[in-house]
Amino acid sequence: MLAARRIEGMDDGKPDDRLAVLERQITYLYAHFGLDPAAADQVELPVPPEITALVRDGKKVAAIRDYRRAFNATLADATRAVGRLAH
Numbered sequence: 001m002l003a004a005r006r007i008e009g010m011d012d013g014k015p016d017d018r019l020a021v022l023e024r025q026i027t028y029l030y031a032h033f034g035l036d037p038a039a040a041d042q043v044e045l046p047v048p049p050e051i052t053a054l055v056r057d058g059k060k061v062a063a064i065r066d067y068r069r070a071f072n073a074t075l076a077d078a079t080r081a082v083g084r085l086a087h
Contacts, residue, residue: 045071047067047070047081047085048066048070050066051063051066051067051070051082051085052085054066055082055085055086060082060086063082063085064078064079064082065078067081067082
């Protein structure tokens with residue numbers, strides 16, 4: 001089992017400070033592994049089968065609601081995503 005480990009710079013402080021530390025770490029990981037940060041926006045997350053079933057059953061409003069909850073998405077993003085599922 002992996003033991004929890006404290007991350008330097010994350011012990012205390014304000015959420016903005018902690019966010020800045022995480023952003024630096026992510027930037028480092030992208031550079032270290034030679035990844036393109038813009039590619040992360042192109043990744044399609046798997047949609048839970050419950051949402052797919054709602055779309056299939058014609059319950060678009062419920063599918064959008066559940067998509068927003070599942071992915072913390074805006075109304076516009078959820079509407080587009082559910083629209084893509086419907087086609």
